[in-house]
Amino acid sequence: MTNGGCIRIIVLLGVPGSGKGTVAQYLRKNYNIVHFSTGNLLRNEVKSSTCIGKEIEKIISSGKLVDDNIVNKVLESNLLRVFKEGDSVILLDGYPRTVQQSLFLDAIDAGKLKSSIRVLELDVDSNVAISRIAGRVICSKCDSTFNSFELGGRLICTHCGGTLVKRADDNEEIVRRRLQEYVNATKPVSGCYVGRLTKIPGNETSEEVTRNVDEVLRGFGMEKKRGGD
Numbered sequence: 001m002t003n004g005g006c007i008r009i010i011v012l013l014g015v016p017g018s019g020k021g022t023v024a025q026y027l028r029k030n031y032n033i034v035h036f037s038t039g040n041l042l043r044n045e046v047k048s049s050t051c052i053g054k055e056i057e058k059i060i061s062s063g064k065l066v067d068d069n070i071v072n073k074v075l076e077s078n079l080l081r082v083f084k085e086g087d088s089v090i091l092l093d094g095y096p097r098t099v100q101q102s103l104f105l106d107a108i109d110a111g112k113l114k115s116s117i118r119v120l121e122l123d124v125d126s127n128v129a130i131s132r133i134a135g136r137v138i139c140s141k142c143d144s145t146f147n148s149f150e151l152g153g154r155l156i157c158t159h160c161g162g163t164l165v166k167r168a169d170d171n172e173e174i175v176r177r178r179l180q181e182y183v184n185a186t187k188p189v190s191g192c193y194v195g196r197l198t199k200i201p202g203n204e205t206s207e208e209v210t211r212n213v214d215e216v217l218r219g220f221g222m223e224k225k226r227g228g229d
């Protein structure tokens with residue numbers, strides 16, 4: 001894959017349920033990228049039942065955002081590991097979620113990143129997002145995302161055979177609180193990326209959305225790997 005010689009980070013923005021994880025799943029399969037979802041990284045901390053994991057669990061299940069310092073630390077250690085490994089394109093799903101996080105991201109790697117970040121914002125109506133989340137199930141083993149309406153009641157992961165479960169924060173009351181957090185804390189993040197942000201209509205089917213994403217990535221000079229979808 002070529003990456004236009006400069007893009008090192010692609011950020012996926014969008015309300016909860018806009019399809020960030022679903023697009024990320026597609027991109028992981030079809031491009032040479034390294035994917036980090038801060039939601040998944042934080043849920044893994046919860047699974048490990050450490051002190052910090054217990055604290056994170058309370059915050060996630062309330063629908064609030066986890067403290068910037070905790071998320072920044074989790075992300076930075078993962079990012080720096082990949083930077084050391086070489087010239088990968090990194091996909092960030094669910095980060096940055098606050099203006100403070102976007103400043104932190106710009107500052108990582110001694111500020112060299114700033115010009116190499118591109119942002120894709122999935123533009124989805126909140127009522128569409130709420131109804132999508134109502135049908136979501138995720139794999140308890142590999143974190144893959146599915147829609148239970150499309151599975152005909154078979155709650156087994158088609159990627160790894162793991163059991164599919166509902167996320168603890170996917171009840172309607174908490175989803176509404178997460179949407180409000182998005183409006184308050186995350187919406188302003190778009191303003192940090194003027195000139196680096198592309199909006200993608202996201203109310204359409206997954207196939208249409210990924211087609212639009214492919215087109216934008218082609219514009220960045222990124223090519224699909226062989227043998228994908």
Ligand code: AP5
Nearest residue numbers: 016017018019020021022038039066094132136146205206
């Ligand atoms: P996180 O896990 O990131 O959740 P989120 O942002 O609320 O987003 P979701 O994962 O709910 O939605 P998505 O956009 O990925 O949609 P998906 O592809 O699954 O964060 C969870 C919590 O962790 C936060 O609330 C916070 O507490 C904490 N956290 C995480 N990052 C943080 C940070 N940076 N700072 C602070 N705290 C942080 O799709 C949803 C459903 O729709 C699926 O069933 C899917 O199959 C279906 N679907 C997707 N696309 C389509 C389509 N085009 N058509 C039809 N169905 C579709």
Ligand code: MG
Nearest residue numbers: 020021037039
């Ligand atoms: Mg997600």
